[in-house]
Amino acid sequence: MHKVKVNDQFLFEIENKDSAFLVNGEPIQLDISTLGHNNTHVIYQNRSFNTELVEINKAEKTCKIKVNGNIYQISIEDQFDVLLKQLGLDNLTSSKVSEIKAPMPGLVLKVLVAENAEVKKGDNLLILEAMKMENILKSSTDGVIKKVLVKQGDKIEKNQILVQFK
Numbered sequence: 001m002h003k004v005k006v007n008d009q010f011l012f013e014i015e016n017k018d019s020a021f022l023v024n025g026e027p028i029q030l031d032i033s034t035l036g037h038n039n040t041h042v043i044y045q046n047r048s049f050n051t052e053l054v055e056i057n058k059a060e061k062t063c064k065i066k067v068n069g070n071i072y073q074i075s076i077e078d079q080f081d082v083l084l085k086q087l088g089l090d091n092l093t094s095s096k097v098s099e100i101k102a103p104m105p106g107l108v109l110k111v112l113v114a115e116n117a118e119v120k121k122g123d124n125l126l127i128l129e130a131m132k133m134e135n136i137l138k139s140s141t142d143g144v145i146k147k148v149l150v151k152q153g154d155k156i157e158k159n160q161i162l163v164q165f166k
Helices: 079-087
Strands: 002-006 010-017 020-023 026-028 031-036 039-044 047-057 062-067 070-077 099-101 106-111 124-130 133-138 143-148 161-165
Touching: 124 161
Parallel strands: none
Antiparallel strands: 002 010, 002 070, 010 020, 020 026, 031 039, 039 047, 047 062, 062 070, 099 161, 106 124, 124 133, 143 161
């Protein structure tokens, strides 16, 4: 299931089940024809729609779609995004952070950064083992490491501060 937000106003739950689309739990019938690069023709309830994928950002799961000349901003959440929110990992995507906290209890397998190191958004900081899985914690912002508060082999608790930024 995917949660799709259109223009930050309308929220839809879309599911592809047994070759049928469900929107908010209701089945819909679509006739879709691919016209070429990023262009599609859709018939829905005997109405014709020409669509074009204008822009896509896979990292942020957003896109802009033009439908019959009107542009719509779309953002998508899948089941993994929902799981990340439930685990408390979604807060790592904020643009300005001063510290990285442990999302769950575990063991520090490897520290990948040092104090005073400059990091970019998305750079790997630490590898944690939790629930028999390796988890790579990434930087959610550009910045400089002020202090690394853990070392390899440390056992950590949820919400323990691991790394501080300047």
